[in-house]
Amino acid sequence: MFKHILLCTHGTAGAQKAEAFVFRQSAADSALQVSVLTVLDEDWRLMTGDDWLNSSKTHTAFLDHVEEQVSEEIGEEWQRIRDTYPAASEAVFLQRTGSIAETITRVANKLHCDVIAIGPYQKSKGIFSHAEKGLRARMKNEILHPLLPCPLLIIP
Amino acid sequence: MSRVKDHVPVLLMGGLLIVYGLIVQTGILLPMMKYLQTHKSMDLQMTLTLIVGGIAIAGALVNSVKEPGNSIIDRFFLQPLGGIVLILVMAMAIRWYLEPLVEIMSEALQPLLGFGIYKVLNLNYVVLGILAGVLLTNTWGIPKFAEAGVKCARFVLKMGVIMLGARYSFAELAKLGVYSVWLVGFFVLGTVFLVLWLGNLFKQPKSMTGVLSAGMGVCGVSATVAVAPVVKAKSAEMAYTIGTILSFGIICMFVFPTIGHMAGMNPVQFGAWAGTGILNSAQVAAAALAFNAVDIKTLKVAEIFNITRVLFLPIIVLVLATWFGKESGHKLSFKSVVIDKFPIFILGFLLLFGMSSAGMFSPPSHYKGKYIDVSYNDRTQVTNEEWVTLSKAMAAGEFSALTPEQLAAVKNLIEQRQIAGNYAERNDKKAFDKVGRARMTELEGVLAAAKAKELTLSSDVKGAIKHAIKQVHKKSKTIVTLTDFMIWFFAFGLIGLGMQITKKAITQAGGWPIVMGVIAGITKAALSFFVVLWLVKDVVLN
Amino acid sequence: MSDEKEKKVIIETGDAGKGTSELAEGANTDELEERALSVFSSERNEDITALVFCLITTFFVLLFTKWMV
Numbered sequence: 001m002f003k004h005i006l007l008c009t010h011g012t013a014g015a016q017k018a019e020a021f022v023f024r025q026s027a028a029d030s031a032l033q034v035s036v037l038t039v040l041d042e043d044w045r046l047m048t049g050d051d052w053l054n055s056s057k058t059h060t061a062f063l064d065h066v067e068e069q070v071s072e073e074i075g076e077e078w079q080r081i082r083d084t085y086p087a088a089s090e091a092v093f094l095q096r097t098g099s100i101a102e103t104i105t106r107v108a109n110k111l112h113c114d115v116i117a118i119g120p121y122q123k124s125k126g127i128f129s130h131a132e133k134g135l136r137a138r139m140k141n142e143i144l145h146p147l148l149p150c151p152l153l154i155i156p
Numbered sequence: 157m158s159r160v161k162d163h164v165p166v167l168l169m170g171g172l173l174i175v176y177g178l179i180v181q182t183g184i185l186l187p188m189m190k191y192l193q194t195h196k197s198m199d200l201q202m203t204l205t206l207i208v209g210g211i212a213i214a215g216a217l218v219n220s221v222k223e224p225g226n227s228i229i230d231r232f233f234l235q236p237l238g239g240i241v242l243i244l245v246m247a248m249a250i251r252w253y254l255e256p257l258v259e260i261m262s263e264a265l266q267p268l269l270g271f272g273i274y275k276v277l278n279l280n281y282v283v284l285g286i287l288a289g290v291l292l293t294n295t296w297g298i299p300k301f302a303e304a305g306v307k308c309a310r311f312v313l314k315m316g317v318i319m320l321g322a323r324y325s326f327a328e329l330a331k332l333g334v335y336s337v338w339l340v341g342f343f344v345l346g347t348v349f350l351v352l353w354l355g356n357l358f359k360q361p362k363s364m365t366g367v368l369s370a371g372m373g374v375c376g377v378s379a380t381v382a383v384a385p386v387v388k389a390k391s392a393e394m395a396y397t398i399g400t401i402l403s404f405g406i407i408c409m410f411v412f413p414t415i416g417h418m419a420g421m422n423p424v425q426f427g428a429w430a431g432t433g434i435l436n437s438a439q440v441a442a443a444a445l446a447f448n449a450v451d452i453k454t455l456k457v458a459e460i461f462n463i464t465r466v467l468f469l470p471i472i473v474l475v476l477a478t479w480f481g482k483e484s485g486h487k488l489s490f491k492s493v494v495i496d497k498f499p500i501f502i503l504g505f506l507l508l509f510g511m512s513s514a515g516m517f518s519p520p521s522h523y524k525g526k527y528i529d530v531s532y533n534d535r536t537q538v539t540n541e542e543w544v545t546l547s548k549a550m551a552a553g554e555f556s557a558l559t560p561e562q563l564a565a566v567k568n569l570i571e572q573r574q575i576a577g578n579y580a581e582r583n584d585k586k587a588f589d590k591v592g593r594a595r596m597t598e599l600e601g602v603l604a605a606a607k608a609k610e611l612t613l614s615s616d617v618k619g620a621i622k623h624a625i626k627q628v629h630k631k632s633k634t635i636v637t638l639t640d641f642m643i644w645f646f647a648f649g650l651i652g653l654g655m656q657i658t659k660k661a662i663t664q665a666g667g668w669p670i671v672m673g674v675i676a677g678i679t680k681a682a683l684s685f686f687v688v689l690w691l692v693k694d695v696v697l698n
Numbered sequence: 699m700s701d702e703k704e705k706k707v708i709i710e711t712g713d714a715g716k717g718t719s720e721l722a723e724g725a726n727t728d729e730l731e732e733r734a735l736s737v738f739s740s741e742r743n744e745d746i747t748a749l750v751f752c753l754i755t756t757f758f759v760l761l762f763t764k765w766m767v
Contacts, residue, residue: 311747314744315748318748499745500742500749504749632763
């Protein structure tokens with residue numbers, strides 16, 4: 001039915017459902033191309049808050065560390081996907097930095113994907129529970145929907 | 157012509173400022189200003205709005221004609237102009253309108269609520285400014301034309317800290333320095349080790365306790381940012397730690413001044429407590445100004461503690477790097493951590509302090525920028541009503557319990573309508589001043605005796621004497637103006653920094669960092685509260 | 699499709715460690731490293747400019763409130 005799926009994941013429980021669905025499809029249909037996209041939220045830049053004491057070098061070192069660290073963690077995530085789904089060996093893995101909704105649609109446009117697959121919206125857990133995967137912030141549908149270049153598939 | 161469109165907001169703000177300045181000039185707004193109690197700043201309002209408005213319009217016009225370039229004028233004046241004007245407009249609106257309005261409203265609501273919102277939450281212009289900044293970023297976001305200018309906040313805040321240097325005396329700095337090094341040293345190291353111990357107790361990864369201990373111990377987000385690469389923190393650990401520290405700091409900003417007022421702390425005690433207990437250094441300044449925005453005593457103490465803490469940061473980075481050991485893989489030398497990161501603006505602070513100690517701003521005979529002027533002058537007289545009150549009290553024999561010297565001073569005050577030397581000696585300035593000052597001391601003695609209930613005076617009489625003494629106490633204009641500049645710098649810087657606090661970052665608080673952070677933060681705040689109350693009681697700051 | 703198969707893993711992280719990561723974009727990166735809270739190209743410049751501004755302000759305050767009065 002579709003030729004090219006853009007699977008957006010950063011390894012949360014919801015996104016793993018999407019992974020399972022997409023790779024089940026791709027295992028059944030060898031012509032289906034899958035691109036896996038993980039976005040590094042550019043709002044990491046704002047995480048330095050109202051810090052005004054550090055020199056610019058320290059800021060740079062911090063953001064470089066964030067990027068390096070997150071890339072490493074994303075690499076582990078991708079390895080897990082490859083280990084879990086044999087079909088994933090055919091997939092293309094991409095990492096981009098930017099605001100999430102805009103980056104997803106930009107990449108989908110560029111790769112001429114005909115469907116974007118994401119996991120369902122998940123409620124943020126309580127403050128005192130163990131740190132969950134990913135940031136607490138959620139992507140806003142109001143921002144994503146008008147930008148969509150192709151159908152959006154949400155796998156519950 | 158899209159460039160013109162980009163600069164419309166700045167043009168508009170400039171135009172409004174000029175119109176406002178002109179309206180103020182006509183005096184139409186005087187009744188309203190009197191109601192808001194801002195009429196004293198009328199001249200300042202006029203000059204400031206006209207100047208800022210003029211510069212804004214000129215800059216915006218140049219911006220809309222000229223191609224954006226990369227020259228010094230472009231980078232430091234034309235590009236940031238929009239943001240600078242925006243923050244200034246916010247600062248003015250808050251200082252002259254929002255703060256008085258909040259005060260009046262809170263007074264009106266007091267009978268209904270049983271407490272004054274203004275007093276309890278310390279909603280003065282500093283706190284309101286930060287709140288306005290936070291609100292703006294999290295609702296509309298920082299407008300595009302202001303993005304570059306908002307980045308000046310840090311720079312302006314540094315200017316504020318440098319200017320603050322002019323307000324210390326040598327003795328004060330020495331005394332406060334000793335206290336701050338001991339207190340800050342103890343609490344910084346104590347908190348760092350407490351968090352590391354808690355991390356061990358709850359079996360949390362080393363990298364997470366590393367960032368959290370620096371953040372809770374030294375100076376909040378700044379320390380977290382400095383330490384994260386050193387201890388190789390994981391992304392979630394950094395995110396949760398920063399979120400926790402930011403939220404904790406914002407809560408502290410409101411809670412500390414309120415508790416300080418309730419516990420009846422004096423400015424010195426509160427400054428010391430805020431400087432030790434509050435995490436983020438911008439929020440220390442904010443809390444100090446929130447506790448006491450008119451008199452900058454609190455800020456003076458808090459900033460010394462703050463600066464001591466900043467100087468501790470490199471040490472903690474070194475300690476954590478060693479503690480984290482080989483795993484980090486980073487090689488940190490003493491030079492790369494301490495010398496390369498030494499904040500130069502602190503040298504500026506010391507320079508201004510040196511200039512002030514050398515007596516540049518007020519001669520040594522002036523006491524902290526205040527001096528006593530007993531020469532004849534219309535302005536130094538008491539009012540007619542006060543003179544009548546004093547004469548009547550004298551006739552009624554209310555002053556019978558006074559010592560002969562005190563009685564003579566009061567008699568002379570009634571005679572001359574002001575505190576002064578002997579009229580006959582008016583040409584011999586030295587003798588005249590000496591007698592005048594002696595009389596003032598006697599009158600102060602009268603007030604002290606009345607306060608100690610050794611004698612009873614009606615409140616009108618006390619008020620009249622107080623006013624007479626206040627009239628001859630003058631502030632050095634240089635010091636007053638420098639302080640005004642400094643306060644504006646702080647307000648500007650703090651509004652700009654408020655704009656850097658995003659909801660996204662705050663709501664990121666959670667997980668283990670919040671559990672350990674709250675334990676460590678509250679322990680630190682509570683312990684330092686008692687230590688400060690117990691230790692800092694007898695530091696006298698003039 | 700074959701083109702993309704050959705490079706299965708594409709990690710674009712920029713030059714981590716040199717201050718040119720993607721997160722840094724959007725600030726005036728051409729000069730040096732500053733991105734968060736400053737328009738200056740380096741910490742040193744900012745501090746020195748702040749000091750000079752303060753001295754100028756102080757000079758004018760002294761001029762108008764002390765030396766010219």
